[in-house]
Amino acid sequence: MIDLLSFLVFFLIFASFYSLTCLGLNMQWGFTGLFNVGVAGFFAIGAYTSAILTGPAYDDTILGGFGLPALVGWAGAMIAAGLAALFIGFVTLRLREDYLAITTFGIAVSIQLTALNFKTLTRGADGLYSLPKPLSGVSDSAFVDNALFLAVCVVVIAIVYVALERMMHSPWGRVLRSIREDETAAATLGKNVFGYRLQAFTIGSAIMGLTGGLYSSFVGFISPQDFLPIFTFQVYVMLIVGGSGNNLGAIVGGVVVWGIWSGSGSIIAAVLPPGLQTQGAAVRIVLIGLMLILILLFRPSGLIREKRVISEEAILDPAK
Amino acid sequence: MLKITNLAKDFGGLRAVDEVSFEVGERTITGLIGPNGAGKTTTFNMVAGMFPPTSGEIYFAGERLDGKPDYYAFRSGLVRTFQIPRPFGEMTVLENLMMAPQHQLGEQFWNTWFRMGAVRAQERKLRDQAREILEFLNLDHLAGEAAKTLSGGQHKLLELGRVLMSDPKMILLDEPGAGINPTLLGEIVERITALNERGITFLIIEHNMDLVMNLCQPILVMANGKLLMEGDADSVREDPRVLEAFLGGVPA
Ligand SMILES: Nc1ncnc2c1ncn2[C@@H]1O[C@H](COP(=O)(O)OP(=O)(O)OP(=O)(O)O)[C@@H](O)[C@H]1O
Numbered sequence: 001m002i003d004l005l006s007f008l009v010f011f012l013i014f015a016s017f018y019s020l021t022c023l024g025l026n027m028q029w030g031f032t033g034l035f036n037v038g039v040a041g042f043f044a045i046g047a048y049t050s051a052i053l054t055g056p057a058y059d060d061t062i063l064g065g066f067g068l069p070a071l072v073g074w075a076g077a078m079i080a081a082g083l084a085a086l087f088i089g090f091v092t093l094r095l096r097e098d099y100l101a102i103t104t105f106g107i108a109v110s111i112q113l114t115a116l117n118f119k120t121l122t123r124g125a126d127g128l129y130s131l132p133k134p135l136s137g138v139s140d141s142a143f144v145d146n147a148l149f150l151a152v153c154v155v156v157i158a159i160v161y162v163a164l165e166r167m168m169h170s171p172w173g174r175v176l177r178s179i180r181e182d183e184t185a186a187a188t189l190g191k192n193v194f195g196y197r198l199q200a201f202t203i204g205s206a207i208m209g210l211t212g213g214l215y216s217s218f219v220g221f222i223s224p225q226d227f228l229p230i231f232t233f234q235v236y237v238m239l240i241v242g243g244s245g246n247n248l249g250a251i252v253g254g255v256v257v258w259g260i261w262s263g264s265g266s267i268i269a270a271v272l273p274p275g276l277q278t279q280g281a282a283v284r285i286v287l288i289g290l291m292l293i294l295i296l297l298f299r300p301s302g303l304i305r306e307k308r309v310i311s312e313e314a315i316l317d318p319a320k
Numbered sequence: 321m322l323k324i325t326n327l328a329k330d331f332g333g334l335r336a337v338d339e340v341s342f343e344v345g346e347r348t349i350t351g352l353i354g355p356n357g358a359g360k361t362t363t364f365n366m367v368a369g370m371f372p373p374t375s376g377e378i379y380f381a382g383e384r385l386d387g388k389p390d391y392y393a394f395r396s397g398l399v400r401t402f403q404i405p406r407p408f409g410e411m412t413v414l415e416n417l418m419m420a421p422q423h424q425l426g427e428q429f430w431n432t433w434f435r436m437g438a439v440r441a442q443e444r445k446l447r448d449q450a451r452e453i454l455e456f457l458n459l460d461h462l463a464g465e466a467a468k469t470l471s472g473g474q475h476k477l478l479e480l481g482r483v484l485m486s487d488p489k490m491i492l493l494d495e496p497g498a499g500i501n502p503t504l505l506g507e508i509v510e511r512i513t514a515l516n517e518r519g520i521t522f523l524i525i526e527h528n529m530d531l532v533m534n535l536c537q538p539i540l541v542m543a544n545g546k547l548l549m550e551g552d553a554d555s556v557r558e559d560p561r562v563l564e565a566f567l568g569g570v571p572a
């Protein structure tokens with residue numbers, strides 16, 4: 001019983017990482033229509049920033065050993081990813097839409113390669129290890145510790161969710177929605193389209209960075225392997241399956257698709273002989289692709305449909 | 321108020337606007353007429369900052385407008401409507417109006433948390449103002465509907481409503497009469513006159529000659545991308561070049 005429970009807790013912690021990343025992407029893609037193909041890159045920036053701020057000193061790196069508290073690491077992760085987005089957005093968001101996709105993809109790949117090769121910062125493929133895990137050792141059982149970490153994740157998601165909902169129902173969100181519909185008309189009404197896009201892009205990326213921080217703290221070890229483009233693909237599938245443009249959908253999509261992804265992984269590992277395991281991993285990707293196609297065919301709006309967002313004070317009481 | 325000099329726009333090989341210069345006096349209701357394809361809307365588009373002119377200059381209230389970002393004209397008090405309306409279809413009619421005004425506290429997202437009370441108060445004020453305008457435009461019963469469900473004529477009214485929300489110095493209207501029923505059009509004309517008396521300058525593109533002749537003074541006439549003439553209703557009516565342009569001949 002406790003085995004099953006601890007597996008569930010473990011599963012939900014990872015699912016919450018994906019859900020949180022989906023929330024960040026939803027701000028960009030779902031609400032603003034920004035095609036960020038570099039989700040893995042912002043996640044990586046957050047993970048490395050937090051790891052360096054909170055981690056131990058290594059013999060072979062030039063920066064580290066600060067041993068700061070996890071909260072500082074996570075805040076740093078958000079800020080670093082946000083600043084990176086601010087910079088990238090500043091140079092690309094004025095250009096035609098497709099440039100953002102090309103640039104973010106390139107940057108995510110560069111970040112991953114930097115992590116692999118800038119050994120005196122990241123230890124390359126050997127990764128940063130022994131990162132302190134917050135809340136570990138507060139109780140005698142690893143299960144309780146993990147459950148507490150899950151609680152932290154849930155609280156973070158709740159805060160982010162409430163904050164994003166508030167913003168979308170505010171006049172700020174109203175401008176964002178108008179831009180998504182018709183940027184020319186919005187500009188004609190005096191809205192600085194570029195400025196709003198930059199804000200949405202930065203906020204979304206900061207959330208991705210925060211997730212990277214949480215991830216590195218929980219796993220205790222990060223290496224460039226964790227930040228491959230497949231991660232970005234997964235997160236898009238999650239958001240589309242869950243329901244792009246709906247924050248609840250983003251959370252649900254993260255949990256559901258992660259369930260299918262990890263579930264199919266366990267099944268494949270159990271059924272296939274050792275010689276075929278690599279092919280098995282490929283089957284998983286095919287499976288996810290298949291799922292994406294099925295959703296797009298039969299429920300294009302995702303599991304949880306985008307609902308019409310109306311700014312708070314513009315909601316009319318039908319009784320009146 | 322508005323002054324353009326030698327304004328020109330090329331679309332590929334086509335010269336849509338050809339070295340046009342005119343001035344719109346403060347507090348006037350100036351008309352802009354001309355056959356289809358004369359370059360009227362293109363002139364509007366350049367003045368409102370939708371795309372840059374190929375050459376020429378635009379001054380509004382003494383300040384140069386061309387070369388500025390697309391949202392700049394609105395911020396200096398110059399708003400326009402579109403010939404083909406561009407409502408935000410997924411937003412409600414009420415929201416379409418509420419989003420228009422400049423300087424909303426809530427447009428900075430941090431104010432959503434740090435100045436919640438002030439944002440709310442401002443929103444309520446905007447809402448009341450918007451409903452008043454919607455009532456005038458006979459759209460109030462649709463306030464909560466998605467804007468995309470409105471009819472073509474109602475879309476035109478909605479754009480007018482957005483413009484009225486924004487407290488401008490000058491309004492550019494691109495065919496405000498197209499598709500509007502005569503009774504309501506009469507009321508809109510009254511409203512334009514009233515706003516004009518309060519100090520707002522208008523530049524109006526319109527094909528409805530009755531409307532233009534009665535409402536606008538002076539009237540600018542464009543044909544084939546050029547400014548043909550400028551004058552009051554009578555001189556426009558009597559000018560042989562205008563007649564020729566409208567009756568299909570290309571002026572020599
Ligand atoms: N974005 C564009 N790209 C290419 N050509 C354009 C564009 N906009 C306008 N034109 C061309 O420029 C010319 C002038 O068009 P414009 O819309 O300014 O005419 P108009 O005077 O507003 O006519 P109407 O009374 O029919 O609205 C037309 O020949 C049109 O085809």
Ligand SMILES: [Mg+2]
Nearest residue numbers: 360361362403
């Ligand atoms: Mg036109």
